[in-house]
Each structure stands twice: as structure tokens, then as C-alpha cells.
Amino acid sequence: xxxxxxxxxxxxxxxxxxxxxxxxxxxxxxxxxxxxxxxxxxxxxxxxxxxxxxxxxxxxxxxxxxxxxxxxxxxxxxxxxxxxxxxxxxxxxxxxxxxxxxxxxxxxxxxxxxxxxxxxxxxxxxxxxxxxxxxxxxxxxxxxxxxxxxxxxxxxxxxxx
Amino acid sequence: xxxxxxxxxxxxxxxxxxxxxxxxxxxxxxxxxxxxxxxxxxxxxxxxxxxxxxxxxxxxxxxxxxxxxxxxxxxxxxxxxxxxxxxxxxxxxxxxxxxxxxxxxxxxxxxxxxxxxxxxxxxxxxxxxxxxxxxxxxxxxxxxxxxxxxxxxxxxxxxxxxxxxxxxxxxxxxxxxxxxxxxxxxx
Numbered sequence: 079x080x081x082x083x084x085x086x087x088x089x090x091x092x093x094x095x096x097x098x099x100x101x102x103x104x105x106x107x108x109x110x111x112x113x114x115x116x117x118x119x120x121x122x123x124x125x126x127x128x129x130x131x132x133x134x135x136x137x138x139x140x141x142x143x144x145x146x147x148x149x150x151x152x153x154x155x156x157x158x159x160x161x162x163x164x165x166x167x168x169x170x171x172x173x174x175x176x177x178x179x180x181x182x183x184x185x186x187x188x189x190x191x192x193x194x195x196x197x198x199x200x201x202x203x204x205x206x207x208x209x210x211x212x213x214x215x216x217x218x219x220x221x222x223x224x225x226x227x228x229x230x231x232x233x234x235x236x237x238x239x
Numbered sequence: 240x241x242x243x244x245x246x247x248x249x250x251x252x253x254x255x256x257x258x259x260x261x262x263x264x265x266x267x268x269x270x271x272x273x274x275x276x277x278x279x280x281x282x283x284x285x286x287x288x289x290x291x292x293x294x295x296x297x298x299x300x301x302x303x304x305x306x307x308x309x310x311x312x313x314x315x316x317x318x319x320x321x322x323x324x325x326x327x328x329x330x331x332x333x334x335x336x337x338x339x340x341x342x343x344x345x346x347x348x349x350x351x352x353x354x355x356x357x358x359x360x361x362x363x364x365x366x367x368x369x370x371x372x373x374x375x376x377x378x379x380x381x382x383x384x385x386x387x388x389x390x391x392x393x394x395x396x397x398x399x400x401x402x403x404x405x406x407x408x409x410x411x412x413x414x415x416x417x418x419x420x421x422x423x424x425x426x
Contacts, residue, residue, distance in 0.1 A: 089410040090403045094381060096388055121414055129382035132363050133356055137271035137288050142263055145292045149256060 084108050084115050093122055240309050240384075241265040248308060252299040263292060269384065270316045276379045277320035277372060278327060279364045287323040291316050306393060313380070313394040321372040369416055374409040377402055 084105055091097040092105050109116050243265050250258035267288060274287035294315050302311060367375050373395075380386040380394065392399045 086407060089407045089414075093410075094388065094406070096403075118414070121417060122410060125410065125413055125417070126382065128359065128363060128366070129378075131356075131359060132383060133360060134268060134272055135275060137267050137285065141267070141271070141285050141288050142260070144289055145263065145296075146256065146260070148289075148293060149259070149296060153254065 081108075081112060081115055084112070085118050088115065088119050088122055093126065240269040240312065243308055248299070248302075251296075252302070259296060262295070266295075266312050267292070270312065272383065273313075273316050273376075273379055274320040274323070276364070276367055276383060277317070277375055278324045279368055280327060283323050283327050284320075287316075287320045290323070291319050294319065310390065310393050313384075313386070313390075314396070317376045317380070317394060321376060324372050366413060366416070369412055370409050374405050374412070377405040378409045381406060 087097060087101070087105060092102065097105065109119055241264075243262055247258045247261050251262050270291050271284055271288045274284040274291070275281065278284050278287060291312070295312065302308070306314075367378070370378065376395065377391055380391045381388075386394065388399050388402045391402045395402070
């Protein structure tokens, strides 16, 4: 095994015990013969010891106190929201919020305008029918009195004739 | 990290504060130490620990046991710590004093016995400051928490080969620093 390959494995799998048994044996044999690789291994082991000796620290008590406080506050807020939610629903049921009135007013106005427009259109149509009936009458008047008299539509026309 | 039984997890997910406290007791040491090593700052580590447990509290209901609880906590911890570190680094761009990092490195042949525990801690933190957060996370999970390559890969959601190469690069970087160390030259 070449030094480059051995040193790569030393920095990962070999140091971490992740090499296969055959590979471990080959590296161990190489280390016995190669001074440079042995030196690298020594450095890596020293580095590892440094990590191993690191003291494990416990988080200060205030960390849990802060977490607990945050959780309790959140729970209270949720409860308040739930209570407020029930109250809100009741209030909305008995006193609907303003947007409902606004919407209802808007709908009323639209319906009113639509009805009004419908009435106007209908009147116009009647007026047009009446006009066309009048011209028909005039036409018939020119044609002969007997027929014309029977074809008169209104009292006022009868009056003038 | 100490194992947590399913019953405690179930109770904690239902909002039982005492069960959640048991969960905190089991995992807080791991969370705090990883956060401390990644952020290199006790105030940031406390903030990260708090964030991690609030995330656990909020998401425990949605934890579907697709991974183990430990792996889930490891993942939340590492991600929160890396984000915390980056946020803090943006806020304090001159936080790393490079000279102190070089001076504090122990070197392969230095006499560790002569170094007090506090000095060791500060040296280790200075050493880790040389690495980017992803490499640091891999090294911390491996060297301090003793996770296997597969566990690290599951935690960080990366291939095992990436774990391998990150560890190799991290150790290489530390070795290079060790070789610059005058203590080693003197020995």
C-alpha cells in the first residue's frame, strides 16, 4: 500500500475503525515499516486525544427555565385564543361584524339598480310597441275610415278623430 | 444521548410538561455541547439549545418515527447550531482572532498533561474555529459524540462518502495547523 493511500485512510476510516479487517492489517503492516506514516498517525492520535479529553458541559439551569416559561406562555396564549374564539363566534352570531352589513348594503344597491334598469327597459319596450301600433294606425287611417276607427288604440286618439 | 422511551415521547407530544422535562434532561447535554462546539460561544449555544427544544416541542406531534428520535434531535441540533453560527458570524465578522487560534493549537508532541482543562477547552474551540461549520459538525459528531459514519450521514442527510471526505479534510486542516505550531517545532 502506498503512503498517500495509507495517510488518506488514516485520516478517516482507519482512525474511526471503519476499515475492513484486511485493510486494517495492511495499514498496520505499512505503519510498522514507514516512519512518515507512523508520524502522521501519531499526530492524528494526539489530535483525537484532545477531543476525547474535552469536558462535557451541562447547559445552565436558566435554559430550561426559559424553555418552560416559553411553553407555559404559549399554552396560556393558546387557551386565551380558544376562549376568545368561542366568544368571537357568539358575538358574530348575535352582532354580525360590519363587513356583513357592507356586503348586504352593496347587494341591496345592486339588486335595486338591476330592478330599476329592468323596469326602465320594460317601459321602453312597451313604448316602442305603442309607437309601432300608432304608425300602424296611421297607415290604416290613410287606407279607409271604417277599418281605421276599429283599429284605434286609445281614447285620446278617438277623441281627436 | 440517553434513550427516551416511547411513552415519554407520547406524553410530551400531548403537551405534558413533566414528560418534556424528562426529554430535555436526556438530550440537553448533547444539544448544548454540539451547539457550543459549533457556535464557539456560550450565549449562542444557550440560544441554540432553547431554539432546538422549542422546535422539538412544536414538531413532536408531527414526528412520524421515519428516523429515530435521536437522529431527529441530532439533525435539528446541527442545523440550528450551523444557522446560529452563521447568524452570529454575520453580526460579528471579526470574531475569529487568527493569531490566538494558531497559538492555542496543541501540536502532535506537546505535553497535554501540562495544559489545564480550561486551556484545553479554549484550544479545542479555537481549533474548531478553523473549520467551516459543515466540517466542524462532522468532526464534533464523530469525535465528541462518537457517532458512526452512517449515523452522521443520516443526521446530516448526506452520503457516507461525503462524511468520509469531510472528516478527512477537517483532520487534514487541523494537521496543517499543528505543523505551523511553534510548540511542535521546539520539541
